Amino acid sequence: MSPDHARPSLRLSELEGVVMGLIWADGPCTAYSVRRTVQQSLSPQWSGSAGAVYPAVARLEQRGLLQSTDQATGKRRSRALDLTPRGTRVLQAWVGPPVDPAAVGIPADPLRVRLRFLELLDPAGRQAFLRESIDGVEATVRQVLEEVRLLKRNGASPFEIAMVRGVLHATRARLKMLRELEAALHE
Amino acid sequence: MSPDHARPSLRLSELEGVVMGLIWADGPCTAYSVRRTVQQSLSPQWSGSAGAVYPAVARLEQRGLLQSTDQATGKRRSRALDLTPRGTRVLQAWVGPPVDPAAVGIPADPLRVRLRFLELLDPAGRQAFLRESIDGVEATVRQVLEEVRLLKRNGASPFEIAMVRGVLHATRARLKMLRELEAALHE
DNA sequence: CCGCTCATGTAACTGGTTACATGATTTA
């Protein structure tokens, strides 16, 4: 009767959830391909290192959430991963509802944190900080715009589109924050 | 000659940076008050647990970035923390410029990640997910709006205002993402 | 005097990080 997020046996770390999700999305696939996807993802919140992905896969397999079948061709070993029925249910519970309160809460933004302490710098330093970060974030906007175009052309699902557009909105929000401060400092 | 972020002796973890920044902002203060501030901050990215803050302070003091003076009154012990000159320089370097590329990059958003995998749920589940998260994020918007009003009334610095308005923009961006998907699914 | 807040810390654990290590297959 207790809510799902209170049952320890069902809990997944953020990375574990992503790994499971990617395996669900890409059909049976190798840990290596999951790793590559994580590495190439737009938001570099994880390194996608072998030291994170392989142990995560091993944990999930031990918990009976993933199953693997040997795909070795010749002498090259390869294991194809897939969700078990239980794994699918646990992943669904991880996504929600009920939505994890921590997921709904305000996400971290290292740039915003630095902005908070920008008064530490002299005016030239503040200016340089804002220039640099605005340039960087503008570059990201262009990159994400390209990504959206690409996804739409490839007939991506509305869920994929929504996620990438979410990145776009979030990035523009950061730009707005930076420009507002720039304007406020120029008064 | 190498850039600051390449010199390991200068590197600060995100939490260490925040701890230093709060000590700078609040003048000499105790680790306890830093901890409380972290706990009460809008974005709950850290627990603000004693097990994180006290070891961080100890590390920073050992590295000569913080100094402490005894503030004990009677038998109650209390240490007031302050930045050393070197600590101030390291904190300035942490803020940037040059801005840490990881700080400029797209920040993580657990809600966005879950959205990506929403197709896993049946239509009713998707609907419930969107309802719940939209409600939650809308509540956050109202809360942050109130926070902005409060800060402005208290004559906060443009930097503090910019940060909280940044939270506001970011939260509205999430709302936009959720509503876009909701609309797309209703077609 | 009981419970709350101030104030400091430790201990066990966890899930990431970087770096290392191995070997097959493919491509330039």
Add this chain to the structure above:
DNA sequence: TAAATCATGTAACCAGTTACATGAGCGG
């Protein structure tokens, strides 16, 4: 044939987490 890519993993480390532990001072 050399370099890149596919594919698997391990080892040392690190900075967080929760939970525990102690004790002073203060207000009802």
